[in-house]
Amino acid sequence: MGISASSPARRYKTLIGDLEEDISSVEHKMYSLSQYVLDQNSDMLGKHRPELDMCIIDTWSAKNVHEEDNGSKKNDRADEKFILFQLMISEKPYFCSQTFTQWNTIYKFDQWWTPCCKKGTKIYIQPVESFPQFLTDFEIDLKHLGGSHDFFALLKRLLEAYFDGMTIDILPNVNFHDSKWKIKARFHHKTNSKQYHVTDFFPKLRSVKPADGYCILGLSWTDLYPTEKLNFVLGEAHFAFKSAIFCFGRCEPKIYDPETFKDIDEMDAKLLWRIIKVVSHETCHLFGLMHCWYFRCNMNESCSMAEAASQPLFLCPVCLRKLQHACGFDLINRYRRILVILQDIVSVFPSQEIEQSIQWLEKCLKFLLTDKL
Template identity: 30%
Template sequence: MQVIEHPVEKLHSALRSTRKELIEMYEKYSKEEKSFLEGCLIPGDSLFGPITIHSDSDWIPSHPEAPQDFLSFYSNPYRSTPNNDHKTIYIQTIGSFGEGAGITEQYVEWLREYCQAFYYGLVVKLLPPVTVASTNCTFRVNSNSYNLQLHAGELLSFLKKKKPKDAFCIVGITMIDLYPRESWNFVFGQASLTEGVGVFSFARYDDDFYKRSYAGRLKKAVRLEPGNYALFQGYYTPPITSKLLLRSCKTLTHEIGHIFGVQHCQWLQCVMQGSNHLEESDRRPMDVCPICLRKLQSAIGFKIADRYKALLCWIETEGGASVPHSGKPTQSFQDFRQWLCKCLNILQDEMF
């Protein structure tokens, strides 16, 4: 296992920048926020540890790229920033999400509320669900897993046409596996920064997906005909578990982060780290590191403590706005809950 540790001075430079106007922007943080951000850069801090590489198949060894500091983020002419006319994140479900509309409504509402807490200060809305047939996208059977897959690029084109005028972005979510091109085995998701669209699949977050007994596998002999979307009617969807909800929340917020212009993080443990496989994705924490937090805060304008409180409230509140009497499966979020409490305790201690 390789541990990536940056000198504190380099982390401070990545956070604060070396440009005068960006340093002046940083000085607008409250004393408590600056103390929190800078204190979390100290090596060995339990809140934000160093990134670990477990194998050559992990993201960083297989996708070498320069780390993105705050200056690189802020100077990117293609990054997207919400404004008063475009401050809504729209979520579009594609295909079935569970056995019955009630389950789908419940699960997607939890995702919506989590996303709204994560991107505190923006509005997140659900669009009416659509069938796979309505997207008119290409599909195939994966030659390795024998699962149905949808073409991610064509779904992006479909979503671009549906993007509301007041949208900061529109993201499609599906329980059906995705592929970006014929030569690729699969892709967890795909997004376009310049177009403000993204599409993500949660199919591989089911613990049974890689088992030969997975209920979504088709027989090798299945013959596909273009436009035969009947295959997707009643197509298998995994049970909604706490682990699936956690993985879905993590993926959704990670991919929307790219639409803001935040690249894969290489500074500290962060939800914006890249991942090539499920095991690496599970190693990522739920939230952003201090450097990526500043990137989001500069784009949205939230108070750090308010954002942490909103995320904590999401974990501790049963049900959701439209389904208040249902039990939200947050067992897998308890480590994140304790982490948020530590962050808030540090911020509050700095105030007194």
């Protein structure tokens, strides 16, 4: 007799894919954590592991965000021990969020439909219009990666580590007047800041993507808006066009106060963290990843800059499985590459978020490289 569609084995394979293929013990250890999505009552859930000095999986709910915003202590257990992954509590069935099988169906069809013999292995970064002088003059010393880097070289290094297996190239800046790009613009009624219509960028970016590119990511200093009725968007990606656009969000109308507002005039840890978070999130969309409702994850949906900045930099096991399938990276090598870059960055730009990300990487590597579960 075959396995029924509702059996645990079938549901797990739908969620995370077939782990019977030739994968390493480290990968199996990471992806097997997805089982907690299907079994929230596991005896292992929420249990502290003294030998690892952390809790592998614990639970998290949306009420924590509200409590955190009000300044209250959101999770006593989180203060007591390090938690590697936090399982989202939801009444929705697991398949209502994007499973590996759902993602892989879309991804395979896209590869078949792409009218080229070989899938591009490059991610192109396309600067759009002008950037302030403090950004063009920016330099940071990455001691472990060859010394001084300008802003776009830093971004290239970060994305090469995050999307290990892909090559990142920077294209020359696009000027709308010279290139004759027709991008709709407006001035926001509240802030009086210029904004570009986000969806106008997708076909334009695709048209300048070189043939060897898998996708292209536009970067704009000017704010973006999605529709006439909506105020602002940090960034947006279009999987079919393989293009995305991201702005630095100088002025989010939701938090705009004309009495206290001051435009960004220097690179600091807060701005750099916001850039890292949003660029990595939007680029993941270009690989077909949708918003995640399984764990706290870089692919969680956000409705504000503050919410996006509060979310983890790293992917949960379900989303990581998708990205690894697309890029073909080794988990340990990828985490080590990201760790080196973040350590160099935090030595110049001290940041609680980056420090927490470094701690997460160190704990995750310890978990993966320790024989005991």
